[in-house]
Amino acid sequence: MAAESVPVIEIRDLHKSYGTLEVLKGVDLIAPRGHVVSLIGSSGSGKSTLLRCCNLLEDSQQGEILFEGEPVIWRGTGLHRHPADRQQVVRIRTNLAMVFQQFNLWAHMTVLQNVMEAPLTVLKQNREEVEARARTLLDKVGIGDKADVYPAQMSGGQQQRAAIARALCMEPRALLFDEPTSALDPELEQEVVRVIRALAEEGRTMLLVTHDMRLAADLSDHVVFLHEGRIAEEGPPEALFGNPRTERLRGFLSATVA
Numbered sequence: 001m002a003a004e005s006v007p008v009i010e011i012r013d014l015h016k017s018y019g020t021l022e023v024l025k026g027v028d029l030i031a032p033r034g035h036v037v038s039l040i041g042s043s044g045s046g047k048s049t050l051l052r053c054c055n056l057l058e059d060s061q062q063g064e065i066l067f068e069g070e071p072v073i074w075r076g077t078g079l080h081r082h083p084a085d086r087q088q089v090v091r092i093r094t095n096l097a098m099v100f101q102q103f104n105l106w107a108h109m110t111v112l113q114n115v116m117e118a119p120l121t122v123l124k125q126n127r128e129e130v131e132a133r134a135r136t137l138l139d140k141v142g143i144g145d146k147a148d149v150y151p152a153q154m155s156g157g158q159q160q161r162a163a164i165a166r167a168l169c170m171e172p173r174a175l176l177f178d179e180p181t182s183a184l185d186p187e188l189e190q191e192v193v194r195v196i197r198a199l200a201e202e203g204r205t206m207l208l209v210t211h212d213m214r215l216a217a218d219l220s221d222h223v224v225f226l227h228e229g230r231i232a233e234e235g236p237p238e239a240l241f242g243n244p245r246t247e248r249l250r251g252f253l254s255a256t257v258a
């Protein structure tokens with residue numbers, strides 16, 4: 001297969017339990033390079049768990065995870081299965097940068113320090129280069145003037161844009177967004193949506209968990225509807241939103257779209 005056609009992320013038959021609670025019951029997912037794949041579904045359907053399994057923040061018990069065609073190496077089985085190769089975990093996690101609903105900025109660091117931290121400490125990159133890149137990214141997300149401010153001094157929308165700049169500063173192969181606009185007031189939501197939209201238009205590979213059906217419909221190449229840990233329906237956004245096939249998805253959409 002040509003390098004271009006190898007998906008950034010591929011998940012095959014993934015199963016994940018928390019103790020006796022099976023949360024993912026055999027999920028297949030492909031994020032091709034340059035595509036936006038959205039995950040939609042009710043609260044508790046397993047969307048966050050799936051994202052966290054992708055970048056190995058969570059263990060899974062069965063199934064395969066491939067990053068750019070490279071399968072995660074496991075040791076042990078079932079609830080005792082863990083990634084075997086620490087360096088592989090770091091490589092995958094740093095290449096799949098996550099943006100969380102609650103921003104998760106470090107409160108004791110300025111915005112610039114937040115953005116620079118992981119490239120300096122995890123990737124051991126040169127400080128001057130990282131700082132130049134960090135400042136460029138803060139400009140790009142529209143908060144270049146907030147470099148020396150602490151997170152608590154910013155609005156939620158500004159904090160989330162700082163978190164996006166932080167993710168981008170890792171120069172990841174894909175961005176994983178977990179409900180990036182859910183914690184924001186509607187007027188602040190739009191400034192974050194604009195940034196996410198611009199990233200999609202640049203051809204970034206993204207996995208996007210969102211409650212915002214319009215955003216999912218506008219940006220996605222592919223939409224996946226999770227229900228109780230399984231993919232109940234998936235396809236291009238026109239089909240999923242325009243012509244849902246399953247009763248489950250019809251019910252979800254009518255409850256979600258006011």
Ligand SMILES: Nc1ncnc2c1ncn2[C@@H]1O[C@H](COP(=O)(O)OP(=O)(O)O)[C@@H](O)[C@H]1O
Nearest residue numbers: 018021023041042043044045046047048049050
């Ligand atoms: N750390 C955890 N320990 C135990 N159960 C969890 C944990 N995280 C999530 N769950 C459970 O897993 C299920 C899926 O959760 P989650 O992936 O957060 O769903 P979603 O993001 O779609 O709302 C829910 O039943 C939730 O309660």
Ligand SMILES: [Mg+2]
Nearest residue numbers: 047048049179
């Ligand atoms: Mg969630």
